[in-house]
Amino acid sequence: MTDSVDREVESVWDYPRPPAVLRDDRLVRVECGGHVVAESRNAFRVLETSHPPTFYIPAQDVRSDLLAPTEGSTWCEWKGRARYWDVIVGDDVRSRAAWSYARPEPAYAVLKDCFAFYASRVDRCLVDSEVVQAQEGDFYGGWITTEVRGPFKGAPGTRGW
Numbered sequence: 001m002t003d004s005v006d007r008e009v010e011s012v013w014d015y016p017r018p019p020a021v022l023r024d025d026r027l028v029r030v031e032c033g034g035h036v037v038a039e040s041r042n043a044f045r046v047l048e049t050s051h052p053p054t055f056y057i058p059a060q061d062v063r064s065d066l067l068a069p070t071e072g073s074t075w076c077e078w079k080g081r082a083r084y085w086d087v088i089v090g091d092d093v094r095s096r097a098a099w100s101y102a103r104p105e106p107a108y109a110v111l112k113d114c115f116a117f118y119a120s121r122v123d124r125c126l127v128d129s130e131v132v133q134a135q136e137g138d139f140y141g142g143w144i145t146t147e148v149r150g151p152f153k154g155a156p157g158t159r160g161w
Contacts, residue, residue, distance in 0.1 A: 007147040012050055018078045019048035021110055024127075028055050032097070032122040033089030038062040044110060048078075050153040052135050052142030055127070056114035059100075067115070070096055079108045085115070087122060097121035099141070119143055 024045045030038040040061035045053040067085040074082045085098040098117045101108070118141045119125040120134035127145050135142035137154035144152070152158075 009147055009149055010047075011149045012047075012052060012152060015047040015049050015051070017049040018107070019046050021046050021108060024055070026128045027126070028057060029124075029126045030057070030117045030122055031124040031126075032066070032087050032094060033092045035063065035066060035089050037066050037087055037089075037122065038115065038117065044114060046079075046108075046111075050151075051140055052144045052148050052150070052152055054116050054141050055125075055143055056111050056116045059113045059115065062115045067098060072096075074099075078105065079111060080105045087117075094121045116141055 022045050024043045025041050028040050028043040029036060038057045038061055040057045042058050042061065044056040046056065047053055066087055066089055068088055070084045070086050072084060076082060079101055080103060082099045082101055084096040085100065087094040087097040098115045100113060100115050101111050102113065104111045117125060118134065119132050125132045125143055127143065130145050132143035132145055135144060135152055135154045140154045142152065142154070
């Protein structure tokens, strides 16, 4: 197991465009409403210029019984059409807290049916034992850990970077 604090510091400005996809064997965990919604050592990190990494968790490592599809979609020029999911734990509904790609573009086929989560819309996300900080804004879903350096796109006034 590799601890986040032992990893080399990465600048998001060194990440490529189009984005790279790397498998990540660290323990990635999403918690909401007292439940573990997702937990995996087989996640993928998507690395794109100016963005903290977005973690995609394979469907088999996600509690699909806590997810419900919601209306609407968005289009990513690289990955294709994203579908959104509510995380529902009892009466607690976290609107559009997750997204997935049912038919990603060929270069991103490994993300098919994986789920990504907005850290700001669930209770807690962790990479190994480190609690991540959510990327600012409501459009991007990057997870900020101690190994990642910005400045990051997403805050007010940064959309046009």
